[in-house]
Amino acid sequence: MRRRAQREGALISDVILETRGLTREFGGFVAVDNVDFSVQEGSLHALIGPNGAGKSTMFNLLTKFLPQSAGTIFYKGVDISSERPATLARRGMVRSFQISSVFPHLSAHENIRIALQSRFRETLDFWRSDRALNAYNERVGELMTDVGLVDYAHTLAAELPYGRKRALELATTLAMDPELILLDEPMAGMGQEDIQRTARLIREVGRSRTIVMVEHNLKVVADISDRITVLRRGKVIAEGDYDTVSGDAEVQKAYIGGGHD
Numbered sequence: 001m002r003r004r005a006q007r008e009g010a011l012i013s014d015v016i017l018e019t020r021g022l023t024r025e026f027g028g029f030v031a032v033d034n035v036d037f038s039v040q041e042g043s044l045h046a047l048i049g050p051n052g053a054g055k056s057t058m059f060n061l062l063t064k065f066l067p068q069s070a071g072t073i074f075y076k077g078v079d080i081s082s083e084r085p086a087t088l089a090r091r092g093m094v095r096s097f098q099i100s101s102v103f104p105h106l107s108a109h110e111n112i113r114i115a116l117q118s119r120f121r122e123t124l125d126f127w128r129s130d131r132a133l134n135a136y137n138e139r140v141g142e143l144m145t146d147v148g149l150v151d152y153a154h155t156l157a158a159e160l161p162y163g164r165k166r167a168l169e170l171a172t173t174l175a176m177d178p179e180l181i182l183l184d185e186p187m188a189g190m191g192q193e194d195i196q197r198t199a200r201l202i203r204e205v206g207r208s209r210t211i212v213m214v215e216h217n218l219k220v221v222a223d224i225s226d227r228i229t230v231l232r233r234g235k236v237i238a239e240g241d242y243d244t245v246s247g248d249a250e251v252q253k254a255y256i257g258g259g260h261d
């Protein structure tokens with residue numbers, strides 16, 4: 001794992017994302033309850049838990065889609081508690097899936113090219129000449145190869161098979177060149193074949209980046225995660241590798257008893 005210079009106010013040097021006392025209430029109901037959570041740079045970290053555990057709320061807090069009621073979030077040692085999602089993306093923290101960044105009536109190739117262009121929007125005129133646009137084509141080709149979309153380059157996004165749509169979303173995320181990718185249930189709604197392909201893809205993409213993933217499919221979590229945090233009723237009840245958390249009595253109880261027993 002790469003080591004990062006310690007910054008002012010920073011915590012352990014190779015922690016990329018950290019929360020302290022993160023809390024979110026909805027009208028008095030505490031959905032995320034005083035959570036201390038930390039993600040090692042370069043790791044693939046899964047967030048799991050029974051229904052209603054607070055995973056999506058936690059995810060939305062981390063990605064700043066929801067404001068927290070209390071607590072602090074640090075990204076690379078910087079307090080991002082009151083930042084906006086767009087600012088985070090520029091810092092290298094990008095959320096994928098469940099926000100559709102894909103234009104259905106454009107081809108896979110065009111979608112990735114636009115994602116690349118939007119990243120450089122601040123330095124380049126978006127709609128410059130074809131020559132300027134074509135400068136992106138090489139990088140588009142690399143990204144399509146990375147996610148297995150080469151055969152679908154000219155297929156409209158709307159016509160892609162479901163799993164390939166997800167691959168396209170991931171490619172548009174990768175176009176942002178993120179250091180940290182947050183994935184909300186990347187396997188949701190997929191058949192077995194797509195699940196396996198997407199799991200491989202996420203593992204591959206995670207080689208050079210940090211990934212935080214909320215995922216229901218425990219087989220996938222077991223296969224690809226370095227570290228797992230288990231939430232129940234808004235609290236962390238266990239953390240560690242798959243063997244550690246799956247052997248934990250409280251985790252077993254939470255999964256057998258559900259979240260609300």
Ligand SMILES: Nc1ncnc2c1ncn2[C@@H]1O[C@H](COP(=O)(O)OP(=O)(O)OP(=O)(O)O)[C@@H](O)[C@H]1O
Pocket residue numbers: 026029030031049050051052053054055056057058
């Ligand atoms: N906007 C909201 N208003 C009120 N309550 C909410 C809101 N969002 C979430 N909750 C409640 O907070 C708790 C946690 O919800 P959350 O969606 O974070 O759970 P989850 O772990 O993602 O569950 P699932 O596995 O079903 O996706 C639930 O009891 C839910 O009803």
Ligand SMILES: [Mg+2]
Pocket residue numbers: 055056057
């Ligand atoms: Mg959820």
